[in-house]
Amino acid sequence: MQFEEFDSLIADTASARATPAAAASPLVRLQYLVDNTPAIIYCTVPSGDFKMTFVSNNAYNVLGYRPEQMVADPNFWFDHIHPEDAPNIFSSLALVFTEGQRAYEYRFRIHDGSYLWMHDTLRLIRDEHGAPLEVIGSLTDITERKRMEEDLQAKGVEQQQLIAELRNAHEQLLQSEKMASIGQLAAGIAHEINNPVGFVNSNMGSLKNYVGTLLQVIDQYEQAAAPHPALAAQLAALRRQADLEFLRDDVTDLVRESMDGLKRVKDIVQALKDFSHVGETEWQVADLHHGLDSTLNIVSNEIKYKARVEKRYGVLPPVTCLASQLNQVFMNLLVNAAHALREQGVITIRTGLEAGPGGPKDHWVFVEIGDNGVGIAPENLNRIFEPFFTTKPVGSGTGLGLSLSYGIVNRHGGRIEVASVLGQGTRFTVHLPVHPPGAEAKG
Incomplete structure (x- = not known):
């Protein structure tokens, strides 16, 4: 739409409007500048409906609408603002009458039905008495700027994701190095403990036999003295004085408990050896679901009175692995889950396939064992795989189950992850490659 004051002038000076010269009429030059500025200039009535009274001709080039079309429709501006952006504008538009100026960024529907991002600045014009005269607006297409902002934001998100991945990779590397060092320490400890435990265990076996022999000799002495009343009375007095009945029971219990304690030490040493990669078995192609079911049968007494087991098995391919050692991992996780239940x-138990980018040979599988028990405190999550670290009461656990599990999974080229929330439960997820690097399956 043109300035009404010089409609006839513009019609008579078409050539001047196309290429205004320095000597052209100021009104003609003004019309030319308004029509060719990047911003669409418009005016509205200074009332709540904001009906347009003037729109510069460049609206057609930007929006595809004729100025007269926009002026003729009293709701044109409102009807073309994106529905998601309109509420924010409408709720604050009246502030232009108190603040004198408002600026908005919103999407505006153009002639082909698509939307452009527009920056809109509205300014209230008052007459010499301070009464509202009209509202002048300036619409500028900022679609390209918005697109660049979105691209930058997407790149920022991508960079944050890369930083997080690098941080996780760094933490995993540190964890692997720490566990390797601890593994070497565990191997040394196991070797040093194994020798004295071996001869103490042998001595305790001999002591058990000796105690049994001595008790038999005492019984034979009493039988031999039975025909001699004086000697039998003397032996009976000695029996009472030594409290032989108590000694007989107690020494047997002491030897038995000592043997049990030595067996527990031997089990700990064996676990340390296993953790430090001692005594590996042969690689084989195995069905992990079969291993899980077998392990559930073994630990059924630990679980059946405390938990209901929900199996959500996915479709898994056969996996090249040290099957018996993976079953040890599953057993440790299942027993820990049962102990975590109040x-x-x-x-x-959930399983699934993780497709790799290199095809079937690059696939991974996962086994997730979760519980709705007490959970693990955040400050302990980074320590749970360390040997001898345990959150159980003293005497209730050695703290080697998870460290052993970590070593086994690491030996398979996999990883084990833990997520836990106090009071809600814990979830361990074992990720394993279908074909571990360097593994050669037998049979």
């Missing part, structure tokens, strides 16, 4: 709870 009362009757749920243990969930």
Whole structure:
């Protein structure tokens, strides 16, 4: 739409309007500048409906609408603002009458039905008495700027994701180095403990036999003295004085408990050896679901009175692995899950396939064992795989189960992850390559 004051002038000076010269009429030059500025200039009535009274001709080039079309429709501006952007504008538009100026960024529907991002600045014009005269607006297409901002934001998100991945990779590397060092320490400790435990165990076996022999000799002495009342009375007095009945029971219990304690030490040493990669078995192609079911049968007494087991098995290919050692991992995780339950709870076993970019040879599988038990404190999550670290009461656990599991999974070229929330439960996820690097399956 043109300035009404010089409609006839513009019609008579078309050539001047196309290429205004320095000597052209100021009104003609003004019309030319308004029509060719990047911003669409418009005016509205100074009332709540904001009906347009003037729109510069360049609206057609930017929006595809004729100025007269925009002026003729009293709701044109409102009807073309994106529905998601309109509420924010409408709720604050009246502030232009108190603040004198408002600026908005919103999407505006153009002639082909698509939307452009526009920057809109509205300014209230008052007459010499301070009464509102009209509202002048300036619409500028900022679509390209918005697109660049979105691209930058997407790149920023991508960079944050890369930083997070690098941080996770760094933490995993540190964890691997720490566990390797601890593994070497564990091997040394196991070797040093194994020798004295071996001869103490042998001595305790001999002591058990000796005690049994001595008790038999005492019984034979009493039998031999039975025909001689004086000697039998003397032996009976000695029996009472030494409290032989108590000694007989107690020495047997002491030897038995000592043997049990030595067996526990031997089990700990064996676990340390296993953790430090001693005594590996042969690689084989195995069905992990079969291993899980077998392990559930073994630990059924630990679980059946405390938990309901929910199996959510996916479709898994055969996996090249050290099957017996993976079953040890599953057993440790299942027993830990049962111990984490306060009362009757749920243990969930979920499995699935993780497709790799290099085809079937690059696939991974996962086994997730979760519970709805007490959870693990955040400050302990980074320590749970360390040997001898345990959150159980003293005497209730050695703290080697998870460290052993970590070593086994690491030996398979996999990783084990843990997520836990106090009071809600814990979830361990074992990720394994279908074909571990360097593994050669037998049979």
